[in-house]
Amino acid sequence: MKLSFLAPLYAQPGPYACAYVDTSRDIDDPDSAVELRRRHLRDELAAQGADPATVEALADVVGTDRDVPGRHGQAIFAAHGQLALVEELPEPPVHDRARYVTVPDALPLAAQHAPDIPYAAVVVRRADLRGETGAQQAALRVELESGRWPISSVAPGNRLHRRVPADEWQEAAAELVAELEALADRGGAEVIVVCGVVWARGVLIHHLPQRLRERVLTVEGDALAEDTGRALLERELGELFRDRMATHDRERIGRFLAERAREGGAAEGLSATVAALQRGQAGVLLLNRPAQFPRRLWAGPEPAQIALSAADLQSFGVSAVEEQPADAALIRAVVGTGAELVVVPQDDLPLDDGVGVLLRYADRATPS
Template sequence: MDPRADPKKEVGQGGGHTPCTHMDLGFLRPLYSTDAPVASVHLDTSRHSTDSDKEIELRWRHLRQHLTRLGTDQATLHALEEAVGQGPSRSYGTHGQSLFASQGQLLDTHTLAVPPQHDHATWMPVPDPLPLVVDRGRHIPYVLVALDRVNAKIVGYTDQPTQGPALQEHPTGQTMHNLDGPLGRSGPGQRRGLGGRGSAQHAAQQMWRENTAAFAERAREAVRAVDAKIILVGGDEEAITYLRQNLGPRQLSIPIRIIAGGRGGQAAQERLHQATEQALAEHILDEHTQALNDYQQKLAHDQAVEGTEQATHMLTEARVQTLLLTAQRQNENHLYASLTQPVPVAQDPADLGQVDHDVFTAPASALMLRSAAASGASFTELLEQDTALAGSDHGALLRFAGNNH
């Protein structure tokens, strides 16, 4: 089988890379920069026709009315209205938007690669970031390389695909034409520096190796620039072979996956795009499977806990390394937390040891994410098919083992 046609073909993987599913929650910090109530809005901002602006306006109007009924102040509503559908969310295509505001100020806004299943808004003492966190966790930064033996296209993407490429380069290498003449060739069929022993074919292969070595260095720079979790490569088979030799596990600890398509005409570019989407989806699913297997193994060795009661207990003790939550919110439980201390979270308000006026209740995911972000924990989504295996909608990997009861 042609390895370029197999998106699951993976080479060059070294050990020690962190699964992309263990997501740093540091990007949520701006949402917790206020002690005042926060309005959280998640809505579909897709644009597919000339009527899209009106459709987005109607969606926002319904959410604004809902927020008004919840008691949101007019200044905060105005701040949200000014930001709805702006930035990358104005672009044509399918996407959504998450917005957070408080006291008349916009705390943060993010474009969602996939619109929420249902438009949703809350007005609570804490933000409600679960749809944003789930969307961010389903996308990874990556580098895409399309090449032949002389030219390459290297594109780096962050984990926010709606923002477009973070970098894009089109390096060009040497050609046999460059090697003609007194400065290039020592004689017919010989490349300068080969001592007269090299054939034209040998000279060409050496040139291609040098070209792809240069492309590999540019690819490594792109990986560092976007903190890529995978490299996807399509194009000329021999050029890919040379590139792989320069992007082995000694140089990079992330996987390299060979995909269909390349630098050719429109058809080749379309195959490359389709193969990229498929390869990314498969890689993320593989990472989720790996994370679930790791979770189940650690459960057996008291290095993880499952269920709301144990997860909240470990969060309160700041012992959670990675919080596991499902994106499903139907019949979601509410928990209790403190207005002044972000880490403690409990099923019973009495367990918080706080005065009554400092205690409030909110959806479990909002409070558990607040606690995880405050204590430096990461996040992994429990996929719908994972919850049956995990036995709960909530779980946690622990920073250190011990008595978990």
Template structure:
């Protein structure tokens, strides 16, 4: 996950209000229920010590979602009476929750926003194709292509002229498949889609797939159900979920391999809070790996005003010359350091749940930029 969108959260000091709300329910009672949620979240923040202005800003922002049709949820991060960032979520949170702390509680975003593969769904027939861009946040038109329209249908006779006509039909199909493949390639380049899902008859899907560039092979999947089937949405979501799982498994495998010392006796990955804190101070984290349920995720660390001012014990910050220090969750402090140094982050939950693979000890690990 690219963390660059979180930069605004670290341009100002805390404390911060962090709120996650579920917007997946849509009934006649939803506006009233969301008003009650807004009031409850503001009250919860106040009970944790949040200032009145920030509680009011959060309540007003949540009240504005009363009629929202967002399919999953929203996160809000506020301080000093202002909502600084409010990203929509790609997955629904496990209940509404609010936090008041020195740092924004961004760790849940790795699962709730995190890996949201964008895919182009190509609805293919013999005449051309229509492209649709899909993500967890919705869908939209991504263009279309129309090929030759004549001749398109074979005949059943064996007459020479009819065989000649059938050859023209075959040439039309092949021409249209090439046109669709070219247009789909351009569409992927323009949208930077993570996946291409082909929908249509077997022969038509195969003809287009065979003409796509080899570099796109790993991105292509075929939906077994057609555009008129209610199961198509399930096909697409299954492809997207599989992509997320494979990506998590690949990174976890890379982490486990790098954890072992190389020929020089140094490892390319670390785990455990003390080692991660040291790597963060030295700007060596390349990708942070997190299992939200790991015991180290909510372990206490100490932070200063700057992202690289992080320590296991408060006295360490004093030695480093930091006069002001605050207690923070380890996951949130490490994410702040990752944002500041341009590192990525990934929730490994899909990989560990699907295969039972071992994750980082304590739930926190990192691939390093150098050993």
């Protein structure tokens, strides 16, 4: 998973006010609940020393996602009196969290993007269409949407709508395939999920080119409800993608296991991971979920300036060093060095210290 969406957090030096807040709408009087959370976040950040302008910049956007229904949250970052980044969270935090820190508290947001599976969804519903004489005629209503799971559950992509007379479906399906193909290719969809009227979806799938037909998965259920303001087929996608990883990430894990077996271009443990990020060697950071690091790290002003001790950084000529939570320092280094992130459950692949790296290159100076 690429982390370019976090780049705005490192465009300028901190300190940053960071907040993770539950803004769910599936409770009684959600506006009052969100207002109470806003006040608590404001007080907490002020108590940590955040300047009033930065506190207000963050607090002003808490709960502005009223158009997102159901359970969800917000991740909000501000610095120097200005908003830096706001993202919707598919799952609200267990507890609201506010920090005023030099290095942004970005790992919880990055982890909620995983497994970051690109897909396209298609639903074919029965509908009615009023003809020129005013009479009702049988029709099919088609909806197409692409996204990246699970973030798309609360931030769905553009949705295309088409309504077609049922007796014209054979011809219309061939035309819709061109739109679906463009949508899937534009989003790099590795899965095409199709739901709805059985005979109609069969015709649509039949018209797909072989390379897309191989990616099709059909689902059943109550997916034919009206638009909820969340992802098309959200419940079905949640069941389909549970415990699934993106193809790209599975390939990275396969390479990591192969390189580790021959003691080549892979390493694990916090010490080896830090060394690889320092030298720009890390192509992929593998991170166990849940992430539990055994110690904090030291960081300098630049992303790759991380170390296990202040003395290590100072030996490289870095004078401005500060102790930081390991998760924040590691994610900043990953973004700053252009590496990727793969989040993997600990039960599937336990890593020393919960972290490992797939290297871009290895040489004699690479720690074993």
